[in-house]
Amino acid sequence: xxxxxxxxxxxxVIAIVFLSFFLWASKNGQFDDDYTPSVRILFxxxxxKDNQLKDNLNGTGKV
Amino acid sequence: xLLCKVKHNGIIACYHCGDYCENQSIKxxxxxxxxxxxxxxxxxxxxxxxxxxxxxxxxPGTKNHKQNSNQYKYLDIDEIANPLFDFIDGNTRVVRLFLxxxxxxxxxxxxxxxxxxxxxxxxxxxxxxxxEALITFNVDEISLRDxxxxxxxxxxxxxxxxxxxxxxxxxxxxxxxxxxxxxFGNIMLFSFPEYLNPDETFLISYRQFxxxxxxxxxxxxxxxSANDYLFSALKAIKHKVVNLDVPISLGIxxxxxxxxxxxxxxxxxxxxxxxAGFILFLLIGKWFQDKTYQAxxxxxxxxxxxxxxxxLLIRGKEVIKPVKDVLVGDKLLIKNDExxxxxxxxxxxxxxxxYSFVTGESKHISKKNGDQVYAGGKQIGNSIEVEVTNTLxxxxxxxxxxxxxxxKEDNNNLENINTKLSHYFILVVLGISLIAGVxxxxxxxxxxxxVIVSVLIVACPCALALSIPFTFGxxxxxxxxxxxxxxxxxxxxxxxxxxxxxxxxxxxxxxQNQASIKFIGETLQENEEELIMSxxxxxxxxxxxxxxxxxxxxxAFLDGITNFKxxxxxxxxxxxxxxxxxxxxxxxxxNTVEPNQSSTRIYIKIAGDxxxxxxxxxxxxxxxxxxxxxxNHNYNLHVLSGDNxxxxxxxxxxxxNASNIHFNQQPIxxxxxxxxxxxxxxxxxxxxxxxxxxxxxxxxxxxxxxxxDVYNFTPACDGILDAGMFAKIxxxxxxxxxxxxxxxxxxxxxxxxxxxxxxxxxxxxxxxxVAAILMPLSSVSVVLIATVLIRFYGNKNF
Numbered sequence: 001x002x003x004x005x006x007x008x009x010x011x012x013v014i015a016i017v018f019l020s021f022f023l024w025a026s027k028n029g030q031f032d033d034d035y036t037p038s039v040r041i042l043f044x045x046x047x048x049k050d051n052q053l054k055d056n057l058n059g060t061g062k063v
Numbered sequence: 064x065l066l067c068k069v070k071h072n073g074i075i076a077c078y079h080c081g082d083y084c085e086n087q088s089i090k091x092x093x094x095x096x097x098x099x100x101x102x103x104x105x106x107x108x109x110x111x112x113x114x115x116x117x118x119x120x121x122x123p124g125t126k127n128h129k130q131n132s133n134q135y136k137y138l139d140i141d142e143i144a145n146p147l148f149d150f151i152d153g154n155t156r157v158v159r160l161f162l163x164x165x166x167x168x169x170x171x172x173x174x175x176x177x178x179x180x181x182x183x184x185x186x187x188x189x190x191x192x193x194x195e196a197l198i199t200f201n202v203d204e205i206s207l208r209d210x211x212x213x214x215x216x217x218x219x220x221x222x223x224x225x226x227x228x229x230x231x232x233x234x235x236x237x238x239x240x241x242x243x244x245x246x247f248g249n250i251m252l253f254s255f256p257e258y259l260n261p262d263e264t265f266l267i268s269y270r271q272f273x274x275x276x277x278x279x280x281x282x283x284x285x286x287x288s289a290n291d292y293l294f295s296a297l298k299a300i301k302h303k304v305v306n307l308d309v310p311i312s313l314g315i316x317x318x319x320x321x322x323x324x325x326x327x328x329x330x331x332x333x334x335x336x337x338x339a340g341f342i343l344f345l346l347i348g349k350w351f352q353d354k355t356y357q358a359x360x361x362x363x364x365x366x367x368x369x370x371x372x373x374x375l376l377i378r379g380k381e382v383i384k385p386v387k388d389v390l391v392g393d394k395l396l397i398k399n400d401e402x403x404x405x406x407x408x409x410x411x412x413x414x415x416x417x418y419s420f421v422t423g424e425s426k427h428i429s430k431k432n433g434d435q436v437y438a439g440g441k442q443i444g445n446s447i448e449v450e451v452t453n454t455l456x457x458x459x460x461x462x463x464x465x466x467x468x469x470x471k472e473d474n475n476n477l478e479n480i481n482t483k484l485s486h487y488f489i490l491v492v493l494g495i496s497l498i499a500g501v502x503x504x505x506x507x508x509x510x511x512x513x514v515i516v517s518v519l520i521v522a523c524p525c526a527l528a529l530s531i532p533f534t535f536g537x538x539x540x541x542x543x544x545x546x547x548x549x550x551x552x553x554x555x556x557x558x559x560x561x562x563x564x565x566x567x568x569x570x571x572x573x574x575q576n577q578a579s580i581k582f583i584g585e586t587l588q589e590n591e592e593e594l595i596m597s598x599x600x601x602x603x604x605x606x607x608x609x610x611x612x613x614x615x616x617x618x619a620f621l622d623g624i625t626n627f628k629x630x631x632x633x634x635x636x637x638x639x640x641x642x643x644x645x646x647x648x649x650x651x652x653x654n655t656v657e658p659n660q661s662s663t664r665i666y667i668k669i670a671g672d673x674x675x676x677x678x679x680x681x682x683x684x685x686x687x688x689x690x691x692x693x694x695n696h697n698y699n700l701h702v703l704s705g706d707n708x709x710x711x712x713x714x715x716x717x718x719x720n721a722s723n724i725h726f727n728q729q730p731i732x733x734x735x736x737x738x739x740x741x742x743x744x745x746x747x748x749x750x751x752x753x754x755x756x757x758x759x760x761x762x763x764x765x766x767x768x769x770x771x772d773v774y775n776f777t778p779a780c781d782g783i784l785d786a787g788m789f790a791k792i793x794x795x796x797x798x799x800x801x802x803x804x805x806x807x808x809x810x811x812x813x814x815x816x817x818x819x820x821x822x823x824x825x826x827x828x829x830x831x832x833v834a835a836i837l838m839p840l841s842s843v844s845v846v847l848i849a850t851v852l853i854r855f856y857g858n859k860n861f
Contacts (some may be wrong), residue, residue, distance in 0.1 A: 005270065008276070012249070023238065031237045036191040039168050040175070044115070057370045 079105050081122030093712055101126065104218050108173070111180045114128040116173045123169030125218045132428050135221070136383045137372030143385050147207070147223060154203045155185070160211070163358070163774030165194045172218065181205050181213060194358040194774070222774075223371060236353065239246040240346050243288040246280045247339040253277050254336040258832055261332075269493010272333075274326040277335040285319055288342050291349075307481045307528055310489045314523020315341065317391075321516045334520065337834045341525050344842045348532035352552045354539060359773060361780055365754055368420070368439070368776045369404050369455065373397075376448060388453065393451045397442045405438050405451045406458045412447030415605065416440040419569055420753040421704045422730070425661055427605060439754060443605050479556055480806065481531060492522040499825040510827050517829040521820035526813030526841035533555075533849040538802040541857030546785035548773065554781045554810050556806075557765045558799030563745040564694060565737060565759065568704035568714075570752035571769050573681035575786070580613045584667075589618060591669055597621045598644050606665055607646075610677060642670040656833035681710070686790025688717060693793035695719045699745070703728045703736055705755050734758030750792070754778055794860060805852045809845045816841035 025031070075084045079101035089096040091109075096102040104124060108116055116123060130473040138144050150157035165174070171189045174196045178184045183204025188197045200210055211221045253273045255265050266273075271619040296312035299305060315338070322333030360367075373840065375382045376394040386404045389395070394410065397403055404414070414430040421439035430436055436449060438458035503514045535552035542549060566572055587595075596614040599607040601624065627637035634647010645652045652666035653673055665675040670826040685774050694700055702714060702772065703722040708726035715721035716820045725736070737759045740747050749756065749763035757778035760766030766780040784792075820837050 001265070001268075005272070008272075012642070015245070015249060019242070022241045022245070026241060027238045027582055033190045033192060036171060039171050039191065043119075043172055043175075044169075 076122060077101050077124075078117065079122065079124035079373060080126045081124075082126060098126070102725045104216070106475065107180075107217060113173060113176060113179060115176075116169050119172055120167050123167050124465065125164045125166070135208045135211040135215070136374075137370075137385070138211055140383055140385060142374060143371055144207050149197070152203050155199065156202050156207070157199050158207060158210070159356075160196045160198060160214060161194060161222045162214065163194055163197055163222060163772070164219050165189065165196075170219075174214075174219070177214070178195060180217075181210075184210070192358065194298040218376075236350050239288050240343075240350055241782040242283055243339065243343045243346055246284050246288075247336075247343045249280045250277045250335050250339045253280075254332060254835070256829075257332045258835070270332065271329065273593050274332050274335075277304060277333065278323065278326050281319070281322070281335045281338060284339050284342050285315075288346060289315055292345065305482070305485045305489055307485045307488075307524065310485060310492060310522070310524050311345070311528055313489070313492075314520060314525075317516055317519040318523065321520065332831055335836050337520075337831065337838050340835070340839055341523070344525060344757065344839070345528055345816075348529045348536075348846075351536040352532035354536060354543075355551070356543065356548045357547055359783060360777070361783070363776060363779055365439075365757065365778070366455075368402070368754055370402055373401075373404050389451055389454060391451050391454060395449050395451060396446055397449060398446045399442060403436055403438055403440045403442065403449065405455050406453035407436055407438075407449035407451045409434050409436060410448050412445060414442060414447045415444045417443050419575075420755070420780050422755050424569070424705050426706075461615075479553065480803075484527075484810070485589060488527075492519065495522070495821060495825070502825075503827070514825060514827050517824035517827065518821060521824045521829060521837070522817055524813065524817070525838060526816055527843040528811060529842050529845050530813060530849060534802055534806045534809060534845045534853060537850050537853040538798065538857075541853060541861070542795060544857075545791060545795075545861045546773075546788045547767075547782055547791075548784075549778070549782040554765060555802050557746065557781075557797055558748070558796060559801075559803035561583075561698065561748045561765060561796060561799070563699045563701065563740055563747045564796075565701040565703055565740070565747060565749045567733075567749075567751040567756045567759075568702055568710065568754070569681065569706050571750055571756075572687060572702070575681055575752070575771055577682045578609055579608070579681045579682040581678045581680065582674075582675060583678050587667075587674060591674070593618045593621055594639055594642065594644055594669060595641055595646060595667060597624060598627070598635060598637050598646055601627055601637070602629055604629070604635075605729055606663070606679070607635070609666060609679060610646075618810065644669050672766065684786070684789045690719045690790050690792055694796075698796075699723070701725075701736070701740075702760065703733045705729070705733075730755045730758050734762050737762040748796075750784075751778075791861070798856070798860065801856055805849060805856075808852070809849045812848060813841055813845050816844075 075082055075095045076082065077097035079096055082097040082101075084095045084097045089099060091102060091105060094105070096105065101124060105117075109112065138147075145151075148156050148158050162174070165171070171191055174189050175187055176327050177187045177196075178196065181204070183201045185199040185201060187199070189195070190197070196214075198210065205213075205793075214221055253276045254264075256273065260266070292308050292315065293312050295306065295308040299309055318334050318338050318341070322335050322338060325331045325333040330510070334359050370386055372383050373386050373389065375384045375389070376396050376398040380653075381396060389405055395404070395407065409430055409432055411432065414428075414434070414436060416428050416430060416436055416441045418424050418428060418437070420435075420441070427443060428440075435452070438453075438455055496515045499518055500511050500515045503511045508511050512587065532552065535555040538555045539549050539552050542555075549558075590612055596611060597620040598620055599611045599614070602622050604609075621639060623639060625638045627635070629635045630647075632653070634645065634651035636643070636645045637646075646665060649664065649666050652668045663679040665679070666676045667674045691700065695718070699720065700718055702718065702725065704710070704724075704726050705728055706726060711724060711726060714724050718724060725732075728736070733756060737749060739745055741762070741764075746765075747763040748765040748767060750767045750769060751757075751760055751761045752768060756768075760780045761780055765782070767782045767784050768777040768780040769784050769786050769789060770777050771786045773785055777783055816837060820829070820841075822835075823837075
């Protein structure tokens, strides 16, 4: 049954790794705004189209 | 694609803002717009391929009334601009703009795509709840001022409060909560075998290992998570007072020490699971209670009402300077709608000053060359030039802020329900443990220590401590949903105890920007109304605008005015339909002056015949009558108005006690009035709107500010009420009372659990398992009952 020391030791280490992820995230402001990202993720990504458009205007884009 | 939104009754709505399109000629590609402002925003967005704005939501825009490119001129002064930046590196700047009109998904999208409109903008990120945009830009490509103008142009007025620069975030609450939850989970895991069969051989051989682990995980909880409670209790004891944190800390510390002793003496598993769960529940309660309206500010002082910068005239040239640099003798240029930042004398121009925000006087005051004007007045009309006689800090109207009320951090000595209860609670707990100890000294003296400790542990008022956060926290949210935004949960309690309500008149009982107009004299023909309207249409005077807006509902205007003349301070005249028309003051129309004329009047003379006058009066808010009637029954009502007393008769009919209606009240009078009421042990709610109420709001127990736009300037207060919800004041007060009763119910329930726990403790039967069951059970039931009772009532009665 000595293996239980190893198992618990490993599980505690993993738990602490996750805890440090959480601490890092909250210090980095991940919880500062809990609403806007939920909206932002639903925006259609138009970046590509617009870049093409600009490129077209500049005459450098591939059509 | 939907080209223009046609409402079901056939009215055409503006493609940009959704307003009714009065003039259907403002069109682009079959899209209708209500005004040129909206149209130009559309064109700007269209030219930058930002049409997506209109696809995410229908009519997402806001109507932008004033376009004044000089508005942000002050941002060119480094002294003002530099503190506004969050980050400066080379030519890269990061600025946080407060944009109160952010309101929908489209807003987020547009503001995050600002970089498509100007290549100087590197990126932007919106915080919807705080109504902020964090913009990174290259200062060589676009200045802060141009950035502000750009954002303003697409419909978002930029606000820079002197204090919105640093807003505290609640990072440490999340940190604490997360850490405690982690420790709690692990402790539970290692305590779990104990719950199943404590006598198993497997457990006995590993017990020391498991309990040591729980000890390790309990360290962050006691050292970091619990420190708020422990420090608060220590502070209270030092000041020789008892708050709820004292019994809580007593329980926590006993629980912890007993567990540590058990673990290291090998006596048993200890109560670490209960201990961690206990702190976790307390923190959840705190987090729930600490809900704040991030975009609102409850602590503004008068300085944020005044502009950051003003236009100074130096040898005829306009120079923008920070307002704090204004010296006596400086010449200032005050434009339409600008606030006069210091006491001054007019040297050029016709002033028409609105002091309503600082004095409560609703009538605009006309001033001529050489007249004194006071800081805080707002110029309505053409630009004027003034010479400063007194700086802002010594100004006549801002003297109010030298009052002692504003010096003290918190002048609320209202004893809250918790403090009172804590006194009894701690005495009873100590008494019971003493009695139990004495009793056990006769039964079995070896258990005395154990029993006393058990009593202290189980009496720890965890559920009691959760009653307030969840009752008032829920009440706060229900009220917020109904547009009464309270500063914190403590205000709910005070709201439930209010005995006296003091109202301001101008802007509080009456509408801020709406007037009721009555014609007094012989009845006007429609044709005569047409003549009057056609004439006032040509004048920019505020009274003319009011009259025009009133008349345009009924009649159309005629063309062909000749000999139009406007004499400022007097009135206008002109000829139409071969009739000579005079509109204006009594002196202008009738050549007589009646002294002490209390109301604002516009006299009318058509073809030599004085028809009468339009009387412009404040309009009482919708639901005013019902609100006062409801409140009359249960509260003492008072009215303090800075205005003259021509409304006295009218108001007296509504209010039960007419002697409580006072007029011509200076801000300092209002403050003293509240002070006197307080000395009679009344609990006072002050409802006001302007700077003139600031002293009274601060002095009262509950200061509520009524605001048409809650993001606008509001004086320091305990709550901000959306003006549209004025008629709900009785419901809010009723709800406050109800919340207090709910609190009492949950107190009774949590005390019941304490009694059950005590019966285990004094019979020396408190095992870790019993503690681990009782504690969460009591907490959860209190939380549930408070939430359900408050939410149910809230949904039913609002």
